[in-house]
Structure formats: C-alpha cells, structure tokens
Amino acid sequence: MEPETTALAVPAQTADPTRIHNIGYRSYDGPRLGRSYARRSLFAQSLRGAYGLGRSAKSKVLPMLLFAVMCLPALIVVAVTIFTKAKEPLVDYTRYALYLQAVIGLYLASQAPQSVSRDLRFKSVPLYFSRPIERVDYVVAKFAAMASALFILTAAPLLVLYVGALLAELDVADQTKGFGQGLVSVALLSLLFAGIGLVVAALTPRRGFGVAAVIAVLTIPYAAVTTVQAIAYGQGSFDAVGWLGLFSPITLIDGVQTTFLGAASAFPGGYGPPSVLAGVVYTAVVLGLIAGSYALLMRRYRKVGL
Template identity: 40%
Template structure:
C-alpha cells in the first residue's frame, strides 16, 4: 500500500502583525459597545425608536420646566423632583435596554467567544453594568443640566444666583446616579437570568411595579414604624427614601407629599447599598456559572 503524505496549501492567509491589545482595551470596547447598544447607535432605525423617544420626552419636560421658570419665575420641578418624576419612564427604559445588553448574548450563544479570549468572567458583567449605569445617569442628568442652564441664564442674582443653582444641581446629579446604580443593578440581574428578551423585560417591569403596591399597603397600616419602613420593599421608594434623608431640599418637602421615613434615613441608605451589593454579587456569580457550562 502506498504511503499517504500530507500537503500544506498556502491559500493566502497572513499572520496578524498589529498591536495585541490587552484586558483594559477589551473591557473598554465592551463598555462602549454596551453604551451604544442602549441608545440604538450602530443598529437599525427600529432599535433607535424607543430609547430616543424616551430621551425626547425627558428632554422636553426639562425644557418646559426651564421655560416656565424663566417666564413666570415658578419652579415646577426641582432637580431632584425631576428624577423622581421620570422614574416610571426609567423603569421601562431599563426593561428594554437591559435585555438588549445581556439577553441577546445568552440567546445567540456568543458568550463562549467572549470568554475564549483573555477576558475575566467578571469583566463582561461589569462592563455591561457600567454601560447601563452610564446610560441611565445620562438620561436623567442631561435634562437636569438643561434645567440648570435655563435657570442660570435667567437668574437676576448674577454669579451668586448661578452658584446657588450649581449647589442645587450637584446633589441632584448624585441622586440621579443613585437611581441609575440601583435600577441598573436590579434590571441587569433579572435580564441575565434568561435569553428571551420578552421574558426578561416582563420580569424587570414586574420586579419594579409589583413591589410598589406592597409598599403602599404597608404605608397605610396603623403602625407608624411600619409606615416609615414601607419604602424598603420597592427599589423606587427605597431610592426616594435615601433622597428624603440625604438631600438638603428633599423632593416633596414643601408640599408635604414626600416619603415619610421618620428617623430611618440611615436604614434606607444601608438598604440601598446592600441591595446594589447583592445584585452585583449575584450577577458576577451568574456569569461564572454561565462560563462554566
């Protein structure tokens, strides 16, 4: 029997001779891609409709608030109240954005490709989480900046008035960041549990909206202590409770419609930190499990 021999054919492939970027660049690429995905950039026109509709709504509200203040001097919404008022829109924005960030990758089976490179499992989840936090903060902080510019350019107190507005804006931007961190942590964790975007979106909406009636029920019970702790059961009222405690001019303080937390402000703050920490930990464990399959 003749001995078989192998032949190597040169079909024109060339070795890569460019720079080999490391972990930091991979993380940055994932983060930027996630941020673009949130707002539909680089995707079809259909994918841009909802996120930019939300951007348009929140910006329009900010422009109206700024215009009313400049014309008649009435403050319809403070910077912090703006974040609270937009919370319903943010819930649905998270319900759409979070599944786009992680559920699509789970369903399409591309995670083994990500993890075949020198990319730690936690970097993938962290990059996606930071992208969602950034997107939500921009969604709230951008309109707040519009409101600030409207107030700064129409103030009668000169530089002193601009300084006062800036002192009001900065805590509100931190407050918007708290909304972003809590909502992104909870939303991304829920979305990471399924590869079906519709199920993920429904789960996110359910977590945020179904907990609110529970808190509302606890808030009308005869026990004052239970009333003041009722906001702990919902992510939305949890954030509002931290704002009521921490902000120098808490939302609803003037009208008496603010969240009643009594002396439990530090409890709300600790609960918010623990909620974020728990969600991030479970998210990292989730992707360690996915990568091990």
C-alpha cells in the same frame, strides 16, 4: 479493407490531492491590547447599543423616544420659568426622576434584556470568555454601560433645568447646589436600577420575558409600598410610613435623598425616614442591593460554560 481504428480518449490528468497550497497565513506580530482594551470596547459597544447606536434604525426608535420624553417636561418647565419670571424653580432637581420613574422603568425594561439576554440566547457569551476577556470584565463592562446609559437618561433633563434656571437668572449658588444634589441622586438611582435590571434580564435568554420581569420587579413593589404607606398614613402611623419605603427601589432612593440631600420626601404627608439612623439604613440597603446585584451577575456568568 481493414476497419479504421478509433483512438481512445485519454482522461485528463487529475490534480494531486496531496498538494499543499500556500494561502498566505502569517503570524500576528502587532501590539497585544489585552483585557483592558477588550473591557473598554465591550463597555463602549454596550453603551452605544443602549441607545440603538450602531444598530438598525428600528432599534433607535424606543430609546431615543424615551430620552425625548424624559427631557420634554424639563424644557416645558424652563419655558414657563423664563416667561413667568419665576423666582424659584418650579421642580426640585431631586424630585424630577421620581416624577418620571415610569419612563425610567420602561427604558430599563427595554434595554437591560437587549444588553444581556441576546448574548445568552445566541450563545455568544462563551466567545467573549475565550480570551483575553474574563467573566469579571464582562460583568463590569455590562454593569457600567447600563448604569451610564441610565445616568445619561436621568441627568440630561437636570442639565436642561439647570441651564434654564441660569437663563432665568435664579440664584446661581442655590441652583448649583440643587443640581449637584440631583446628580448624586440620579447616579445612585442609575447604579441601583442597572443592577436590578441586569440581574432580572440575565435570568432568561428570552427578551420578552426579561422585559416583563423587569417591569414587574420595579412596579409591583412600588405599588404595594405606596398602598400600604397610604393606609399607615391614614391611621396616623407616621414612622411606619418612613420605614415602609425600604421595600421598593424608587422609595429607597427617595429615603436616601430625603435624609442626606435635603430633598422633600414624596411619601404620603411628606414623612420620609423618621431619623438619621433610618436614613443610614436606607443607604446601607441601597449599597447592599448594588453589591448584591454585582455578586449575582458574577454567579450567573460563572455558570455559563465554554
């Protein structure tokens, strides 16, 4: 009897590795929106991010809390003005930001690194510069967004004060003039602080270092200037009190608005810049710092390789 033969299993035919699959890629023939659209989009995204919009709930807490802290004293002032039937505003529009400079500084220290340091840390800047956006578009969008965020933070309480003054039936012309002067002051402050904060934050990809550096740049010069001003005032060097304000960002704004916006100076004894020429110097320094901040940011981002 012959042994049964077993059939050998035939392996399944493998797919041809050289086969080309059509996965449906098609060329884009829609509208090309270009650099201006990319710049506007980056501005809007950065501005929203400065208040935590479009980010996690945790990211919204601090900016929204600081915004509320900025507006709360204005609401209290309005309530007191209305219930006491005051004939004059309790707080000058041009002085409000000076009183709450610590809140403004904390907001800038928390949001400037968030705006630029994260892009450096995660090396996403080269992706922006691929196309169609250029370095100048990135810098302009970030600068404008940070300045706009600061303007919203500082102008909102002024609007509250203005509406409250109208409800209290104070003189409309005087209040409108004061409100306009306050808006000019905080606009200049927003540009100056945004430039300084972004330059400092762009020096390091570490957000914590950026926060500490921004706080130091804003507080140390102010503390030193006010201390030396107090000493000069005590020795009767009143002109020196006015000139010393050139060495701190917030005192620079004080000097400009004292000379050209009719504001009362917060310097010791109320001694602001000693002359109109000194006020011109203050203004030139402020504008120079804003332009210098922009130039430094451009230089910084020229060194970010693709």
